Amino acid sequence: MTNRPVLMKLENVHRTFQVGEIAVHVLRGVDLDIYAGELLIIQGESGSGKSTLMNMIGGIDQPSQGKISFEGQDISQLGDRRLTRFRRDQVGFVFQFYNLVPTLSALENVATATEIAENPMNPAEALDLVGLSERMHHFPAQLSGGEQQRVAMARAIAKHPKLMLCDEPTGALDHENTIMILELLQRLNRETGTTMVMITHAQAMTRMANRIAFIADGKIAKVSHNATPLLAKELIW
Amino acid sequence: MTILDRKLLRDLRQSWHMLLAVSAIIAVGIGCFVGMLSAAKNLEFARSSYYSSCRLADIWIDLKKAPAEEVKRLAMIPGISEIRERIQFQVLLDLAGTEKPIGTMVISLPDKEEPVINNIIIRTGAYFTHGRANEVIISEKFAKARSIVPGDRIFALLNNQREELIVVGTAISAEFVYMVSPGSMIDDPGSYGLMYIKQSFAEDIFGFNGACNSVVGLLAPEARQEAERIVKTLSDRLEPYGVFAALSRAEQFSPMILDGELKELNNMAFIFPSFFLVVATLLLNVLMIRLAEQQRTVIGTLKAIGYENRALMFHFLKFAVTAGLAGGSLGCLFGYWLAGVNTRMYVQYFSFPQLTNMLYPSLLLAGLSVSILFSILGTLKGIGHIMRLDPAEAMRPAAPPLGGAVFLERIHLFWHYLDVQWQMILRGLLRNKGRTAVAVISAAMGSSIVVLTFGFVDSLDEMVRQQFDTVLRSDYHLTFQNEMDFSTLDEIRRFPGVIHAEPVFIVPCTFRVQNHFKRSAIMGIPPNGELTAPTNGQGERIPMPGTGLLMTDRLMERLGISAGDSVAVLPVKGERRTLTLPVVEGISSMVGMMVYADYNWLNHVLRQEPVISEVRVLTAHGPTEKRAFMNTVRTMPGLEILTDLGEQKDALNRQLNGMMRYSAIIMILFAAVIFFGAILNGTLIAISERRVEMATFRAIGYYESEVARLFLRENLLINVIGTLIGLPLGYWLLTGIMQLFITDAYSFPAKLNGLSYIYTVALAVLFVLSSQGIVRRTLRKQNWVEALSLKE
Known part of the structure; x- marks a missing residue:
């Protein structure tokens, strides 16, 4: 892994939330390198700080202390406008509950991202990549959960992000759809070279990752490597 | 406090922004309701005590000259409880330091103070003394405007004699709560006066010993319903003495204006607030439906653990009623303040001994009840949703919103042109x-109020424009006490500063069509005259026909005739034989109900040599010419009234620019509350x-x-569409309201300039842009990191 360049670097990242009078220390000094083109899975117990860490990586939250740099540039102190610009240009999100706009068709949902991106794919092409060209004019309510998640992936990938963040992308899906989504993620990772960071509870999925970071008590407790990651379809559940 | 009430408090706290928006709209609605009705009550209260303390007449007859003894006998007519004869003339005052002679109405009063019909209330100084014949009491408003105080000596042209008069007091009278000079539209206190003189002095100076030219009477209370019939009887009895006007209280100028204002206030107190209350109810409906959807699982759980529908219904009713009560209470306070502002404004225009703002608990209660009623109406749909919720189903999250194409997508060219x-x-x-x-309805309501506001301003501007730029193109009207021969016109044409002068022959008369009667006058004007131009509703000049009458549409309506019909005319001059004259075309008159005829034809049908009642004059506008003109007019014998049209126009514009534009700003602010809310x-x-x-x-x-x-x-989309819908709605309202304002004295055109439409849309856009600040602030305060982890 070390022969790949570092895309993102987290150094001693802390995040504290003030809940009433109590300060909740969610991240307590995270150090983590994310390499270009890798598939990194983050695992941890509920409340261990996975989602908060993911938010830091994606630029939708900022550390209370510490430094995050992307391609060498410090993003932890950016103002709202530049941070938004970072997300717009560099990051694609896939959420557990898809977060599609119910009043837009699949194609239009993808266009929400392509309309603001610098050098996007054609939305139809993005949907084709996820195998949904036949259903591009369907609305979210007319699509299955797996299909909705594929639309969300198309939306994420369509702007050619360098980094794609998936927060429990298969958490709301059945087995068949889970495999389909994972295959797709893996294919996008391998074919486009997009760096992927994924949160998941499913132990089986860790075997398809290049690396697995375990988070406990707000810190990276362990990072393990897979010398030969399995294909999604080879996973044993 | 029950748990549900505790929940209610928290729900209220959570939704306070939205509730505030609704409450503000209710507050404006209730404020207008309470404010207008309170102002009306203030006026009614002041009017009723004033009328009774001055013993205001129920009937008025103006005539040429009648023996006082004959008039006294009229008190025997059944239904009449008291009759008073008096002498009344238009005179000119020659005040020191004033260039122009000032028209003034002189009315006789008994030499010794007694509680006569149409009595006065002394404000400063005292009633007449025994000593001097030439004592006068002046109307308080005029005295103030002209800085005249008891003890002053003034000069007046009485029956062509320049007389010195001694001011002994100032007074007000219920007969002239609102007073304007003849032919004018607004009260301009300094430009027209009112003066009371001793009966004996009036008889001497005007040659009216044992005679009168004005009769006022009181009716027995049970006969008041029949005022019009009794007026007709009186007028018939006095016909041989040349009746110019016979009016009941409802038709007399000042009571009519006051009645009109009250009618207007009472109508507007219901029309105007309904806009706000309807919008508030609709918004509350939206809010309650949203609340029901948002609290779906909570409601389901409460039902599941045993709460009855009734308890939940009251719980949600309380939520809406709180908004209603908050808006209603604020509205009552606001209404009381508004009534104070209105009442203070009325003090400027109406003369009352006392006109103050009072608190009417019954109105406040009515305001609160109306606000509660509308807030309950606003909950009905939401409560319906809640009642119908099945607990088992409600505890499951609602189905996601449905997607699907909308009809606009079928218009491919349009749809694909749009961005996502x-x-x-x-x-x-x-x-x-x-x-x-x-x-959209809310925006339409808001915009119709803005249109209405601009419409009021445009219509009044149009009224001034039509009256002074189109119909009356002269600078001065010189009206004579008696008819003058044609040499007077030649004389006036030679006056310094006069550019052009035209004769007018005024024939007071009664129009009759079957059982419809109306006393008015025919104005004979030169057919190709430049100074008087009868117009139609669009402000276009109507050429004067060689024969026949041009009659105001309102009068034609009153008489039940249309163009081409004939009307019986009984003139109060000449041979006094009934004539049947054709009505050629209808005209529009803003002031009074004018009837015009060809000057020569009118003299001809009355079988008399051309005579002149009035001369209309166009003068040079330089100060020297004006002064020279005034100096000549001042000494002109037989002149009764000098009307300065420029002064009238300026006074009108002054009032419109002041009061009307101030009201317009308030109304636009009210509309803004609807838009913002x-x-x-x-x-x-x-x-x-x-x-x-x-x-x-x-x-x-x-x-x-x-x-x-x-x-x-x-x-922007919603509000521009709503505003566009509101444009015709506002115009329709304007037309309707202007119809309500029409009286015998005035009619108002419903006019809306093209620019006003643009201003209305621009204001709507401005309201949207201004509200965007709050939208941005709300968005900024959203915790969207948290929102991202929510399941929809």
Whole structure:
């Protein structure tokens, strides 16, 4: 892994939330390198700080202390406008509950991202990549959960992000759809070279990752490597 | 406090922004309701005590000259309880330091103070003394405007004699609560006076010993319903003495104006607030439906653990009634203040011994009841939703909103031209038809108020323009006490400063068509005259026909005739034989109900040599010419009234620019409350519903301004559509309200300039843009990191 360049670097990242009078220390000094083109899975117990860490990586939250740099540039102190610009240009999100706009068709949902991106794919092409060209004019309510998640992936990938963040992308899906989504993620990772960071509870999925970071008590407790990651379809559940 | 009440308090705290928006709209509505009705009550209260303390007449007869003894006998007519004869003339005052002689009405009063009909109330100084014949009491308003105080000596031209008069007091009278000079539209206290003189002095100076030219009478209370019949009887009995006018109290100028104002206030007190209350009810409906949807699982759980529908219904009713009560209470306070402002404004225009703002608990109670009633109406739909919820189903999350194409998508060219954000907005609006309709209706209501406001200003401007620039093109009207021969016109044409002069022959008369009667006058004007131009409703000049009459539409309506019909005319001069004259065409008159005829033809049908009642004059406008003209006019014998049209126009414009524009700003602020209230309510609900959607947009890289722009576009679309719908609605309202304002004395054109439409749309856009600040602030305060982890 070390022969790949570092895309993102987290150094001693802390995040504290003030809940009433109590300060909740969610991240307590995270150090983590994310390499270009890798598939990194983050695992941890509920409340261990996975989602908060993911938010830091994606630029939708900022550390209370510490430094995050992307391609060498410090993003932890950016103002709202530049941070938004970072997300717009560099990051694609896939959420557990898809977060599609119910009043837009699949194609239009993808266009929400392509309309603001610098050098996007054609939305139809993005949907084709996820195998949904036949259903591009369907609305979210007319699509299955797996299909909705594929639309969300198309939306994420369509702007050619360098980094794609998936927060429990298969958490709301059945087995068949889970495999389909994972295959797709893996294919996008391998074919486009997009760096992927994924949160998941499913132990089986860790075997398809290049690396697995375990988070406990707000810190990276362990990072393990897979010398030969399995294909999604080879996973044993 | 029950648990449900505790929940209610928290729900209220959570939704306070939206409730405030609704309450503000209710407050304005109730404020107008309470404010206008309180002002009307203040006026009614002042009027009733004033009328009774001055013993205001029920009937008025103006005539040429009648023996006082003959008039006294009229008191025997059944239904009449008291009759008073008096002498009344138009004279000119020659005040020191004033260039222009000032028209003044002189009315006789008994030499010794007694409680006569149409009595006066002394404000400063005292009633007449025994010593001097030439004592006068002057109307308080005129005295103040002209700085005349008891003890002053003034000069007046009485029956062509310059007389010195001694001011002994100032007074007010219920007969002249509102007073304007003849032919004028507004009260300009300094330009027209009112003066009371001793009966004996009036008899001597005007040659009216044992005679009178004005009769006022009181009716027995049971006969008041028959005022018109008794007026007719009196007028018939006095006909041999040349009756110019015979009026009941309802037709007399000052009571008529006051009645009109009260009618207007009472009508507006219901029309105007209904706009606000309807919008508030609709918005409350949206809010309650949203609350029912938002609390679906809570309601389901409460039902499941044993809460009855009734308890839940009251719980949600309390929520809406709180908004109603808050708005109602604020509205009552605001209404009391508004009534004070209105009442103070009336003090400027109406003369009352006392006109103060009072608190009417019954009105406050009515205001609160109306606000509660409307807030309950606003909950009905939401409560219906809650009642129908099945607990088992309600505890499960609601089905996701349905997607699907909307009809606009079938218009491919249009649809594909739109960007994704517009598509999303349009779909959202078309799928939430009810809510969109409420937003559009609210904007339409707001814009119709703005249109109405601009319409009032435009209509009054148009009235001034038509009256002074189109119909009356002269600078001065010189009206004579008696008819003059043609040499007077030649004389006036030679006056310094006169550019052009035209004769007018005025024939007071009674028009009759079957059983419809109306006393008015025919004005004979030169057929190709330049100074008087009868016009139609569009302000276009109507050429004077060689024979026949041009009659005001309102009068034709009153007589039940149309153009081409004939009317019986009984003139109060010449041979006094009834003539049947054709009505050639209808005209529009803003002031009075004018009837015009060809000057020569009118003299001809009356079988008399051309005579002149009035001369209309166009003068040079330089100060030297004006002074020379006034100096000549001042000494002119037989002159009764000098009307300065420029002065009237200026006074009107002054009033319109002051009062009307001030009211317009207040009305536009009221409309802004509707716009802001509806926009904020709609947007805050939308933001709360679409939090996850907005958070996703932020996550995938939309700037806050881009997310806010979605709401801006949506609000602009809704409000521009609503405003466009409100334009004809406002115009229709304007026409209706202007119809309500029409009296025998005035009619108002319903006019709306093209620019006013543009201003209305521009204001709507401005309201949307201004509300965007709050939208941005609300968006900024959203915790969208948290929203992202919510399951929709």
